[in-house]
Amino acid sequence: MADTGWSKHVADVLRRNDIRTYATVPDYIVSHVLEHLWTDPACRVVTVTREEEGIGLLAGVWLAGQRGALIMQNSGLGNCTNALASLCVASQIPVVLVISHRGDLGEFNPAQVPMGQATGPILDTLGIRYVKPSSVAELESQGDGLIKLAYTRSLPVAFVLPPELTGGKQG
Amino acid sequence: MSALLTRADATRLLATRLTNEAVVSNLGQASLDLQNIADRPLNCYTFGAMGQCSSIGLGIALARPDVRVICLDGDGSLLMNLGSLCTIAAQAPRNYALVIWDNEVHQTTGGQPTATAGRSSLAAIARGAGIDKALEVRTADELERAFDRMLAEEGPFVIAVKVVKGRAEGRLDRDVIGYARRFATALAEVPAG
Numbered sequence: 001m002a003d004t005g006w007s008k009h010v011a012d013v014l015r016r017n018d019i020r021t022y023a024t025v026p027d028y029i030v031s032h033v034l035e036h037l038w039t040d041p042a043c044r045v046v047t048v049t050r051e052e053e054g055i056g057l058l059a060g061v062w063l064a065g066q067r068g069a070l071i072m073q074n075s076g077l078g079n080c081t082n083a084l085a086s087l088c089v090a091s092q093i094p095v096v097l098v099i100s101h102r103g104d105l106g107e108f109n110p111a112q113v114p115m116g117q118a119t120g121p122i123l124d125t126l127g128i129r130y131v132k133p134s135s136v137a138e139l140e141s142q143g144d145g146l147i148k149l150a151y152t153r154s155l156p157v158a159f160v161l162p163p164e165l166t167g168g169k170q171g
Numbered sequence: 172m173s174a175l176l177t178r179a180d181a182t183r184l185l186a187t188r189l190t191n192e193a194v195v196s197n198l199g200q201a202s203l204d205l206q207n208i209a210d211r212p213l214n215c216y217t218f219g220a221m222g223q224c225s226s227i228g229l230g231i232a233l234a235r236p237d238v239r240v241i242c243l244d245g246d247g248s249l250l251m252n253l254g255s256l257c258t259i260a261a262q263a264p265r266n267y268a269l270v271i272w273d274n275e276v277h278q279t280t281g282g283q284p285t286a287t288a289g290r291s292s293l294a295a296i297a298r299g300a301g302i303d304k305a306l307e308v309r310t311a312d313e314l315e316r317a318f319d320r321m322l323a324e325e326g327p328f329v330i331a332v333k334v335v336k337g338r339a340e341g342r343l344d345r346d347v348i349g350y351a352r353r354f355a356t357a358l359a360e361v362p363a364g
Contacts, residue, residue: 021234044233046262048226049254056223057258060195060230063215063355064238068230086219087227091351 006165007032009136010098011040013143019067019096020044023054027073028169029100029161034071051076055083058095067151069096074103074119074160075112084156085126094150097158101132106163108171123158130158134165176311178272178334182208184311185241185270188318189213191361193231193354196243197224199279201272203339205243212357218347222251225269229259232267237364239266239322246273246287246331253296259327260301268321268328269297273307274336282336297329305329 010033014022022037022045024030037043048054051072058068070080077099088095102109103116123130131146133139143159150157162168176184178200185194186209195215196202201224202216215231217224228242249255249271259267275288287293297305304326308314314332321328 021230046233046258048258050252052220052223053226053252053255053258056220056226056252056255057230057233059220059223060227060232061234062230063227063351063358064231064234065355065359066234083220083223087217087223090219091347093351 003167004032006136006139008036009139010159010161011036013139013147014069014096014098015040015043017067017144017147019069019147021058021061021066021068022046022071023048023057023068024071025049025051025054025073025076026071027100027102029166030071030073030098032166033098051080052083055080055087055095059087059093062093062095067096069098071098073100075115077119077122078115081122081126084128088156089126089128092154094154095156096147096150097128097156099158099160100166101160101162102169104162106168119160123160128156128158130160132160132162134162136165139165175309175333175335176314177337178274179204179208179339180311181272181314181332181334182243184314185318188322192239192241192322193228193235193358194241194243195224195228195231197245197248199245200339201243201245203341203343206343207339207341212353213361215354216350218345222248224248225252225255225259228269229255229262229264229267231358232264233262235358235361236264236266238358238361240264240268241321242269244269244271245278246271246275246293247277247285249293250286256297256300256302256329264327265325267326268330271329271331272334273331274334276336278336278338293331294329302327302329307331307333309333
């Protein structure tokens with residue numbers, strides 16, 4: 001069993017920045033983060049059917065004065081790219097994305113690799129600032145600042161969680 | 172059988188009943204009619220992200236359970252996000268209503284038929300998703316009764332309104348940042364209740 005101690009740090013960074021509503025399509029890696037949030041009575045976790053739905057839902061949450069985060073695999077970034085662009089970026093609606101990074105170092109499934117390699121370029125193309133912390137120390141030093149930037153700039157930001165941090169998924 | 176309403180006439184029947192509800196309108200025709208007929212700060216027009224109208228409204232409803240939220244979607248758009256009906260059913264917000272202007276075509280792009288022109292019923296799909304208060308209405312009388320129920324009873328409601336085909340009159344003002352800010356400010360000013 002891989003060490004999942006990193007996952008509480010991710011959950012804590014989100015919670016201490018007043019993020020209380022979470023939308024998710026789970027994967028193996030982010031499920032470790034979700035376990036902390038599901039058991040927290042102060043947090044609402046909504047499982048959506050497709051990541052794009054989470055963007056719409058969390059845009060609504062922000063329009064109603066609250067903060068939200070979408071927790072997903074990078075395959076889901078592909079599923080929600082248009083909504084991110086034409087809703088959040090176009091209308092300047094911030095949302096925090098937490099994305100497990102499949103399809104990069106150590107990947108066993110060839111089908112994951114193209115989206116894995118496209119993840120950074122898609123975020124860059126949309127002008128979405130992201131961090132890719134390879135250790136808990138990096139996560140802790142960057143996390144609060146990234147979330148603060150999202151609401152200062154009123155645009156989405158992303159945590160991309162690489163296998164160096166999470167242990168990835170072993171095939 | 173009575174004639175179907177136009178989307179504009181159906182929008183007017185809703186507008187006369189509105190007080191402090193948040194109204195989220197779908198991109199294109201629904202937003203154009205709402206903006207022309209009943210522009211108000213508590214309207215949340217959408218201009219992109221086709222399919223997301225019902226989900227945006229769900230997020231507002233969950234964050235502000237004290238405010239009634241009415242989404243004005245289109246058949247083509249909801250068909251892009253049918254999973255939203257399952258999420259609405261699972262969350263079951265009592266302050267949520269999804270109205271679909273169902274003209275059975277992709278109006279904005281030239282009137283190509285959607286699945287509701289054939290065998291598919293959005294009200295039946297909503298019931299299958301787990302939303303008990305899912306209605307299909309075709310006449311002014313039915314629609315007025317449905318709106319009165321929607322504004323008096325606990326939701327979630329899904330009301331598929333069969334309307335005549337046809338483009339909305341006028342021109343949509345697309346201040347995509349300004350309207351979002353205006354809506355957020357107006358909603359924040361609705362006292363918590």
